[in-house]
Amino acid sequence: MRGHSTFVLVAMGxxxxxxxxxxxxxxxxxxxxxxxxxxxxGFSLRWYAELLRSGDVLDAAWLSVRIATxxxxxxxxxxxLAGFALARMGRFxxxxxxxxxxxxxxxxxxxxTGLSLLLLFVSMQQQxxxxxxxxxxxxxxxxxxxxxxxxxxxxRSRLASMDATLEEAxxxxxxxxxxxxxxxxxxxxxxxxxxxxxxxxxxxxxxxxISSFVxxxxxxxxxxxxxxxxxxxxxxxxNALATIVIGLVAIGVGIAGWIQxxxxxxxxx
Amino acid sequence: xxxxxxxxxxPANARWLDPGAAPFVRIEELSKRFGDFVAVDRVDLRIxxxxxxxxxxxxxxxxxxxxxxxxxxxxxxxxxxxxxGVDLTEVPAYQRxxxxxxxxxxxxxxxxxxxxxxxxxxxxxxxxxxxxxxxxEMLNLVRLTPLARSKPxxxxxxxxxxxxxxxxxxxxxxVLLLDEPLAAxxxxxxxxxxxxxxxxxxxLGVTFIVVTHDQEEAMTLSTRIAVMDExxxxxxxTPGEIYENPxxxxxxxxxxxxxxxxxxxxxxxxxxxxxxxxEVGAKIRVRFEGxxxxxxxxxxxxxxxxxxxxxxxxxxxxRPTVPGVVFDLAYFGNLSLYRVRTAGGKIVEVSAQNxxxxxxxxxxxxxxxxxxxxxxxxxxxxx
Amino acid sequence: MPQTRPVTPAWQRFGLAIPYAWLLIFFLAxxxxxxxxxxxxxIVAQPPFTPLFxxxxxxxxxxxxxxxRFVLADxxxxxxxxxSVKLAAVSTLLCxxxxxxxxxxxxxxxxxxxxxxxxxVILPFWTSFLLRVYAWMGILNSHGTLNNLLLWAGxxxxxxxxxxxxxxxxxxxxxxxxxxxxxxxxxNLARLDLDLLDAAAxxxxxxxxxxxxxxLPLSLPGVIAGCLLVFIPAIGEFVIPALLGGDDTLMIGRxxxxxxxxxxxxxxxxxxxxxxxxxxxxxxxxxQRYEAQGEPRA
Numbered sequence: 043m044r045g046h047s048t049f050v051l052v053a054m055g056x057x058x059x060x061x062x063x064x065x066x067x068x069x070x071x072x073x074x075x076x077x078x079x080x081x082x083x084g085f086s087l088r089w090y091a092e093l094l095r096s097g098d099v100l101d102a103a104w105l106s107v108r109i110a111t112x113x114x115x116x117x118x119x120x121x122x123l124a125g126f127a128l129a130r131m132g133r134f135x136x137x138x139x140x141x142x143x144x145x146x147x148x149x150x151x152x153x154x155t156g157l158s159l160l161l162l163f164v165s166m167q168q169q170x171x172x173x174x175x176x177x178x179x180x181x182x183x184x185x186x187x188x189x190x191x192x193x194x195x196x197x198r199s200r201l202a203s204m205d206a207t208l209e210e211a212x213x214x215x216x217x218x219x220x221x222x223x224x225x226x227x228x229x230x231x232x233x234x235x236x237x238x239x240x241x242x243x244x245x246x247x248x249x250x251x252i253s254s255f256v257x258x259x260x261x262x263x264x265x266x267x268x269x270x271x272x273x274x275x276x277x278x279x280x281n282a283l284a285t286i287v288i289g290l291v292a293i294g295v296g297i298a299g300w301i302q303x304x305x306x307x308x309x310x311x
Numbered sequence: 312x313x314x315x316x317x318x319x320x321x322p323a324n325a326r327w328l329d330p331g332a333a334p335f336v337r338i339e340e341l342s343k344r345f346g347d348f349v350a351v352d353r354v355d356l357r358i359x360x361x362x363x364x365x366x367x368x369x370x371x372x373x374x375x376x377x378x379x380x381x382x383x384x385x386x387x388x389x390x391x392x393x394x395x396g397v398d399l400t401e402v403p404a405y406q407r408x409x410x411x412x413x414x415x416x417x418x419x420x421x422x423x424x425x426x427x428x429x430x431x432x433x434x435x436x437x438x439x440x441x442x443x444x445x446x447x448e449m450l451n452l453v454r455l456t457p458l459a460r461s462k463p464x465x466x467x468x469x470x471x472x473x474x475x476x477x478x479x480x481x482x483x484x485x486v487l488l489l490d491e492p493l494a495a496x497x498x499x500x501x502x503x504x505x506x507x508x509x510x511x512x513x514x515l516g517v518t519f520i521v522v523t524h525d526q527e528e529a530m531t532l533s534t535r536i537a538v539m540d541e542x543x544x545x546x547x548x549t550p551g552e553i554y555e556n557p558x559x560x561x562x563x564x565x566x567x568x569x570x571x572x573x574x575x576x577x578x579x580x581x582x583x584x585x586x587x588x589x590e591v592g593a594k595i596r597v598r599f600e601g602x603x604x605x606x607x608x609x610x611x612x613x614x615x616x617x618x619x620x621x622x623x624x625x626x627x628x629x630r631p632t633v634p635g636v637v638f639d640l641a642y643f644g645n646l647s648l649y650r651v652r653t654a655g656g657k658i659v660e661v662s663a664q665n666x667x668x669x670x671x672x673x674x675x676x677x678x679x680x681x682x683x684x685x686x687x688x689x690x691x692x693x694x
Numbered sequence: 695m696p697q698t699r700p701v702t703p704a705w706q707r708f709g710l711a712i713p714y715a716w717l718l719i720f721f722l723a724x725x726x727x728x729x730x731x732x733x734x735x736x737i738v739a740q741p742p743f744t745p746l747f748x749x750x751x752x753x754x755x756x757x758x759x760x761x762x763r764f765v766l767a768d769x770x771x772x773x774x775x776x777x778s779v780k781l782a783a784v785s786t787l788l789c790x791x792x793x794x795x796x797x798x799x800x801x802x803x804x805x806x807x808x809x810x811x812x813x814x815v816i817l818p819f820w821t822s823f824l825l826r827v828y829a830w831m832g833i834l835n836s837h838g839t840l841n842n843l844l845l846w847a848g849x850x851x852x853x854x855x856x857x858x859x860x861x862x863x864x865x866x867x868x869x870x871x872x873x874x875x876x877x878x879x880x881x882n883l884a885r886l887d888l889d890l891l892d893a894a895a896x897x898x899x900x901x902x903x904x905x906x907x908x909x910l911p912l913s914l915p916g917v918i919a920g921c922l923l924v925f926i927p928a929i930g931e932f933v934i935p936a937l938l939g940g941d942d943t944l945m946i947g948r949x950x951x952x953x954x955x956x957x958x959x960x961x962x963x964x965x966x967x968x969x970x971x972x973x974x975x976x977x978x979x980x981x982q983r984y985e986a987q988g989e990p991r992a
Contacts, residue, residue, distance in 0.1 A: 046799055047901065053795030060792060061818055061872060064829035067839055071832065124713040131710065140710075142982075143717040149923075149978055151930020153950040154967045158724030161964070165727055187720040190713060210384050211417035213404045215431035215478065220705070225430075229421045248823050251932050251947075255954075265824050272828050272937065281832075284825040291820045295813070 113185035121193025156255030176258030193238035200234035341390030352542035368539035559694035592654030785867035801883035858940035882916025
């Protein structure tokens with residue numbers, strides 16, 4: 043293939059360095075015995091120990107994982123339904139509004155979404171008595187709402203690019219429409235559904251702004267905890283936390299890559 | 312210009328000639344409209360059991376829409392489809408005794424070859440042991456047994472097609488529909504597959520309906536061909552009939568190469584017509600049984616292979632003759648194609664077998680030549 | 695080829711109804727409520743604003759534009775909006791400058807390298823956004839890595855004040871939104887017909903001219919998509935200015951948060967949000983129009 047000009051190579055190198063340097067530094071300093079960044083106090087795991095001792099970090103992490111799992115699953119279901127509707131149903135009444143509601147969460151600033159959801163919950167509490175208290179449930183509901191949009195976009199685009207004749211062939215062979223959905227369509231788009239779930243999970247577990255707005259006493263998610271800690275400055279135990287998160291992600295990606303490799307190996311040349 | 316492709320043997324008792332035979336597939340006044348656009352315009356068709364019937368036409372002529380209506384994937388705007396005596400017009404695709412081989416093969420990517428082929432039987436509710444047996448049998452028939460456990464992504468184009476064929480045939484449909492079956496294959500594979508399709512059809516006795524834009528494909532495979540244009544059938548007949556007796560200019564031109572010499576009738580009678588053809592600068596006698604008034608605009612249709620090209624003027628006889636100059640020639644090894652400019656300016660195409668093994672070509676550019684043919688070799692077209 | 699769709703079966707309609715209802719309740723209704731509250735007065739009560747329908751004043755609606763007047767009259771709010779737009783614009787530009795060569799390089803690489811590079815671009819996205827912004831805190835502060843490096847190299851003699859200034863916000867935003875810039879750019883550049891570049895070169899154009907005359911114009915849709923995808927959310931960004939910006943870094947996202955949680959002035963917070971939304975309508979409309987054009991994607 044054509045070679046790259048020096049400029050492009052240098053620019054790419056700089057770009058990737060820019061992307062990864064902060065991460066690398068955080069990982070490095072998580073092992074720094076000294077609290078100060080200026081001094082290298084030697085290799086140490088004390089911040090990890092401190093991190094694991096602090097109950098509130100573990101509680102917050104566990105809460106975040108539970109919320110993320112629940113909301114990702116719900117968002118995947120809703121988003122898949124929405125994706126199907128957008129890809130398969132032609133014009134229907136209210137399609138423009140629906141498309142707008144799906145597209146909007148992708149661009150509207152989180153402060154607005156968070157604010158509006160909180161106000162909704164407050165109004166609902168006033169009028170209906172529910173939700174009686176804000177916390178994990180309201181956070182989960184909020185996450186489902188914006189994640190659905192992401193999943194819908196992914197599923198819709200996968201459906202649109204799917205070979206339409208596959209479903210026709212199945213019908214031609216005797217499959218009734220509903221059976222064809224489960225036999226053919228869903229399996230073929232399953233990678234999109236899986237990546238939708240993963241995306242929704244990531245968005246949920248990483249969300250700070252919306253969680254802050256709609257949460258209540260006793261429900262502190264991991265990002266909320268981290269934010270309150272770092273508002274005032276760098277703290278070493280957060281470095282350790284960051285490294286753990288990065289490590290988990292790297293392992294996750296590694297496993298996914300290994301699965302992919304395995305699958306293509308069985309594919310033959 | 313393929314030589315060596317055998318013509319299909321026609322059944323001695325070609326059923327369509329028997330007025331008492333009942334058609335297996337009957338299409339009556341079938342039409343399909345998309346908004347204002349009429350894709351299929353009230354067509355009628357009778358296809359008999361065991362035929363390999365081709366619908367031949369250019370892109371956009373409506374042939375694929377027609378096929379899809381037969382499969383049940385498209386609802387007709389009007390008309391009826393009757394197969395083996397049963398009106399299937401309103402019956403959905405998954406309940407029809409008709410199966411289709413798609414142009415893209417449409418193999419299910421997440422299933423193995425075996426599972427693909429078995430799909431139709433499983434949807435029928437066939438018990439598992441029988442499914443296994445019939446799948447094995449079918450894979451054997453199309454010679455894909457070693458690939459049973461492979462996924463579609465791992466097999467070649469030709470193999471994919473056989474899977475698609477096996478998958479469609481295993482349910483023993485009354486009619487098999489094929490959408491451009493040879494389009495995606497390269498030349499060698501195409502010839503090979505033509506044989507295979509013909510074989511399979513012979514052995515299983517299934518009625519095939521093929522849709523194609525490739526007239527070579529249609530000619531070599533079919534028992535009969537329907538030429539389609541703009542949603543209508545222009546002519547239906549055997550390959551021989553279509554080729555040698557085209558009904559109008561469209562069919563004549565569509566199938567194979569042909570010279571269409573426009574002219575005006577000067578005299579007509581006694582089984583012959585005299586046409587003044589200014590394009591070639593000559594008057595041509597053509598065998599014609601009908602009646603035509605002098606002054607009528609007609610066309611003399613003449614296939615390139617029917618014309619004899621020679622440097623010597625032909626002896627005085629009944630054969631129509633036109634002089635000309637070799638304008639261009641193309642050498643194919645086994646034959647040569649000549650383009651000859653006639654006195655009237657029109658270029659006539661002649662194809663001649665290279666019967667002599669000579670280092671120097673017999674005819675060269677700018678040679679003066681004489682074109683002649685049997686009076687019965689030309690056809691007079693009024694449309 | 696045109697295809698007629700069969701009549702929508704009942705279960706498909708039902709399938710549509712579920713997400714539709716959810717979004718109506720949890721997405722559309724909240725916006726209407728924000729609008730409603732922006733028209734209310736703050737009062738000391740729970741919740742701290744006057745209701746739209748009040749039994750005492752029925753059947754009239756109680757709505758006031760006082761909040762809007764307040765916000766629009768106050769120079770500080772205006773400055774904040776402008777500053778937000780400015781910061782978002784600069785960050786978008788920075789993002790484009792860094793991201794374009796990267797997208798270009800990836801798009802023109804060999805297919806196998808390409809996937810690895812794309813993965814490397816997306817990978818940081820999977821790690822916590824918050825933590826990555828936090829990482830910049832450590833780099834940019836006066837005892838941080840950047841200053842240490844510059845001091846050690848002798849390029850400066852006193853630490854630079856970068857953290858808690860607008861500059862830190864630019865860097866943080868460009869950093870965080872980089873994947874959002876690279877991906878649409880890449881998608882566009884990947885579809886670039888390389889033969890066009892060869893044709894231009896064949897006709898005598900030097901590499902730089904080829905880029906300016908062929909590549910750049912053709913990549914414009916990708917550039918627009920990437921810029922909008924960064925610019926629009928950046929205007930309302932909260933986390934980055936909160937962590938990396940100073941007290942004088944005015945950004946509208948922070949203002950909404952502060953009005954809400956610190957001042958407990960819900961109506962004003964809502965008003966600021968409504969105005970922000972109005973401000974964004976133009977770029978969002980452009981984005982939607984662009985998306986609709988690019989609908990049939992290869």
